[in-house]
Amino acid sequence: MPNEKVLLCASLILLSQRALSSTMMHTKCRGKFYPRGNNKVIRFSVPDEKVRWAVPFPEYAPVSFTTAGILAGPSFADPDISETLFKPKWNELDGNVDRRSHEGTYEVVDGYPRNKHGRTGVMGRGCLGRWGPNHAADPVVTRWKIENESRVINPVSKKPVLQFVCIQRKDSGEWAIPGGMVDPGEKVSSTLRREFEEEALDALQMTAEERQIVGQKLKDLFEQGKEIYAGYIDDPRNTDNAWMESVACNFHDEDLKGILHKLELKAGDDAKSVKWMDLDKELELYASHKDIVHQVTLQHGAHW
Ligand code: RP5
Numbered sequence: 001m002p003n004e005k006v007l008l009c010a011s012l013i014l015l016s017q018r019a020l021s022s023t024m025m026h027t028k029c030r031g032k033f034y035p036r037g038n039n040k041v042i043r044f045s046v047p048d049e050k051v052r053w054a055v056p057f058p059e060y061a062p063v064s065f066t067t068a069g070i071l072a073g074p075s076f077a078d079p080d081i082s083e084t085l086f087k088p089k090w091n092e093l094d095g096n097v098d099r100r101s102h103e104g105t106y107e108v109v110d111g112y113p114r115n116k117h118g119r120t121g122v123m124g125r126g127c128l129g130r131w132g133p134n135h136a137a138d139p140v141v142t143r144w145k146i147e148n149e150s151r152v153i154n155p156v157s158k159k160p161v162l163q164f165v166c167i168q169r170k171d172s173g174e175w176a177i178p179g180g181m182v183d184p185g186e187k188v189s190s191t192l193r194r195e196f197e198e199e200a201l202d203a204l205q206m207t208a209e210e211r212q213i214v215g216q217k218l219k220d221l222f223e224q225g226k227e228i229y230a231g232y233i234d235d236p237r238n239t240d241n242a243w244m245e246s247v248a249c250n251f252h253d254e255d256l257k258g259i260l261h262k263l264e265l266k267a268g269d270d271a272k273s274v275k276w277m278d279l280d281k282e283l284e285l286y287a288s289h290k291d292i293v294h295q296v297t298l299q300h301g302a303h304w
Contacts, residue, residue, distance in 0.1 A: 024117060024231075024232060024234060024288065024291075025048065025051060025117075025118075026051070026117045026118065026120070026232075026234040026238065027234060028234045028235065028236050028287055028288070029120045029234060029235060029236055029237070029238035029239075029243075030043060030045075030046055030051075030120060030121060031043065031236060034065055034122050034126055034236075034237075034239075035126075035127065035171070035172065035236050035237055036067055036126070036127045036171075036237075037065060037067075037126075041063060041065045041122065042063065043062070043063075043120065043121030043122050044060060044061060044062040044063065044119075044121040044122070045121060046060070046118075046119045046120070046121050050119065051117070051118035051119055052118045052119075053107075053114065053118055053119065057119065060119060062119070062120070062121050062122050062123045062240060063121075063122055063123070064122075064123040064124040065122055065123070065124045065126055065239075066080075066124040066125045066126060066127075067126065067127045069127065070125055070126075070127060070128070070129060074129070076129045076181070076183075076184075077125075077129035077130070078097075078125075078129065078130050078131050081111055081112060081131060088131065088132075090106075090108050090113055090132060091105050091106065091108075095184075096184035096185040097130070097184050098133075098135055098182070098184075099130075099132050099133065100133070101116065101132070101133045101232075101245060102133075102230040102231045102232070102245050102247070103116055103231050103232055103245075104116075106132060106133075112131070112240075112241045113131050113132035113241055113242075114240065114241065115238065115239070115240050115241065115242075115243050116232070117232055117234075117238075117243070119240060120238050120239050120240050122239045122240065123239060123240045123241055124239055124241060124242070125239060125241065125242040126237050126238075126239045126242060127237055128237055128238075128239070128242040128243070128244070130242060131241055131242055132241070132242065132243075133243060133244075133245045134181065134242060134243065134244050134245070135181065135182040135245055135246070135247075136179050136180060136181050136182060136191075136233070136244055136245070136246040136247075137179055137180065137182055137188045137191035137192045137195065137246060137247050137248070137249075138177040138178075138179030138192075138229075138246050138247070138248035138249075138289070138292060139165075139177065139178060139179065139192040139193070139195060139196040139225075139248075139249060139251060140164055140177055140228060140248055140249065140250045140251070140292065140293060140296050141164060141165040141196060141200070141221075141250075141251045141252075141260065142162050142163065142164045142250060142251070142252045142253070142260075142279075142296060142300070143162075143163055143252070143253045143258070143260040143261060143276070144160055144161070144162060144163070144254070144256060145160070145161040145162070145163045145276075145278060146256050146261070149256065150256075151256070153303075154280075154303035157303045157304065159301065159302055159303040159304075160301075160302055160303060161278050161279065161280075161302065161303045162278075162279045162296070162297055162300055162302035162303070163276040163277060163278055163279065164177070164276070164277055164279060164293060164296070165178060165196070165200050165265065165274065165275075165276060165277075166178075166274070166275060166276070166277035166285075167199050167200060167267060167270075167271035167273065167274045168267070168271060168272050168273035168274070169270060169271065169272070169286055170270050170271065170272045171270070172236070172286065173272075174284070174285065174286040175277065175283075175284070175285055175286065176285055176286035176287070176289055177248065177285070177286075177289045177292065177293070178195055178196055178199035178200045178271060178274070179195055179246060179248070180194070180195035180198070180199070180269075180270070188247050189222075189225070192222070192225065192247075192249055192251075193218070193222045196218075196222075196251075197211070197214065197215075197218075198268055198269040199267065199268055199269050199270060199271040199274070200265055200266075200267070200268075200271065200274045201214060201263070201264075201265065201266060201268065202266040202267060202268030202269075203268065204268055204269055205268060217259055217263070218259065220259075221251050221253055221259060221260070222251055224251070224252075225249035225250065225251050226249060226250045226252075226299070227247065227248070227249050228248045228249060228250050228292060228295050228296055228299070229246070229247070229248040229291075229292050229295060230245075230246070230247045230248075231245060231246075232244075232245055232288075233245060233246050233287050233288050234287055234288040235286075235287040235288075236287065244287070248292045250296050250299065252296075252300065279293055279296070279297050279302060279303065279304065280303065280304065281294070281304050
């Protein structure tokens with residue numbers, strides 16, 4: 001295929017992902033209970049047709065909730081908006097803290113940033129540290145499923161099966177991409193690699209020497225990442241004033257005998273378990289991670 005056509009296809013895929021992100025109707029952050037509230041924090045029920053702020057909903061009276069842990073003021077969290085010394089630069093890079101959204105400008109109403117994807121039934125920050133966008137990065141590490149040294153073909157779709165490194169979260173027990181928060185001032189490329197090493201390889205328990213050996217092995221793979229998604233995540237922790245956004249990149253090893261077929265996975269940090277998971281539309285994953293891994297299968301022409 002001529003280069004212009006490849007470029008056109010790539011731009012169309014990227015445009016459709018952005019469109020997907022900005023029109024996404026959030027559902028996982030409209031469950032009955034807000035997480036980490038001991039099932040005592042009940043979200044105000046928001047029907048699909050009342051999610052958008054533009055639709056009048058005069059009876060909307062969400063509870064305000066921010067966990068005690070966040071109110072205690074850990075280093076990764078903002079102060080309360082009522083604190084007079086707190087002067088955030090909304091929609092800007094505010095010192096080391098990135099308050100910009102991947103999805104353009106968000107509104108600030110009565111001093112509070114407003115979730116662009118609409119009502120969630122809870123105000124405040126819940127258990128999220130930042131007002132407005134809380135930035136994460138998600139590494140989707142993939143290989144082909146092999147048996148007898150060849151790729152496994154799904155009998156129904158007739159397409160090869162892709163596998164990705166999937167962790168089980170300690171907080172909710174759900175399976176997820178091994179992503180994590182971008183530290184202030186940290187490059188997303190560093191977060192992607194750090195989170196993968198910490199959660200899927202238990203790098204925090206390695207000696208400096210072991211870490212260096214693993215780092216060397218993964219160097220080539222992590223230098224060839226492809227951005228799959230950048231935008232809002234339908235995370236159960238989202239509120240009307242604080243929400244998750246992420247940049248997801250795919251790191252794929254095409255080699256059927258390559259590094260990803262030799263790597264020893266070991267759950268660490270926020271992960272209680274880790275495994276290679278076959279990609280298939282029946283998968284249930286945390287937040288909107290299923291949409292992200294679906295994009296990866298499309299890019300590789302893999303089974304879904
Ligand atoms: C999700 O939460 C992101 O997509 C990312 O996977 C994760 C980051 O939060 P922690 O795992 O650090 O809690 O919204």
